[in-house]
Amino acid sequence: MCQAVAALLGPYAEVALHDPDTDRVLEIWNPMTSRRAGDPSLLGELDDLEPSAHDVFGPYEKLLTDGRRLSSVSAVLRDDLGKPSAVLCINLDRTPLDQAAALLSAFGAPTVERPEPLFEQDWSERIQNIIGDYVRETGRPVERLTRQDRLTVLGRLDEARVFAVRRAAPVVAGALRVSRSTVYGLLSELREPAPKSRRADA
Template structure:
């Protein structure tokens, strides 16, 4: 905290009011300090970092930028860095979360100028929805720091929720591809999906 605190503060000041900077304690899995908090998190709260491989000196030390979603729909660009003392021991994890909403609003203003009634008829669907699946899965894997093979049942459920929300399964041949990416069988896929959609009757307006 004494060594890394100024770093966090400096980044927070530089990036202005739209960047949240968090210093985590990887051992206690708690928040050490936080600047410009976006939620209600404060020092001492659990980090929810997952494992992040922070303890493995051979692992990568910088993650992202990847994307996070806040409950209110704001999109964040996030980067994380593992901070080590001279011995190589991870003493802290620094996370910077930049709220992209204002930037996107500005971009939208520009795009809307003289815009056709609907913005982009051309690039249309993700041509490469397969890679998109890989990306969603990959993002989750990075978030919890475990390779695909070691994902828990709950993890896979969460990934499937994202994919389903993204209407990935409205694309032909998506189910087998997703099952492959998730290293589970097609049966299991459908099982998890059913479990996911069972409790609350989903809007199936695909």
């Protein structure tokens, strides 16, 4: 079993099997330190372990002398009489995970402000930004926007003077995934002045 775990997680996992009776390392796979089979285990008193853990402890953090962080799990293996017969320890090197997390974080977070002068005339990007902001704001994808949602989005696009560009309407229709006639109809409704209320006769 230990060899199978080491083969699956190697070379990033050290698997050690300890003998609690002799307090010695029985065997070790993918060693990350100078420990070898026969070395002292230095396990301590197993009777002092928290019983509610049901003989499985972790994951907890350990550090190597070279600064690498490990996520570790220890399990007490018992015989038919309930006596500890071995202690299994698996130490997973977190370095690849930490490096991947740092790489993804660097990609995902802009580090400088966008040079706005380059995008002042990019009306297509303005369309994407306004619609994308509304989708994030409401939590509804474009396909599930209601008629009122589309009116709100078109209102924001109109305020941003997107429709002053002659070719904007087809691009907006594609971004909202509706027909061009739908965009024109909603835009006409949006721009239609509200009817004046009739004054009551004195």
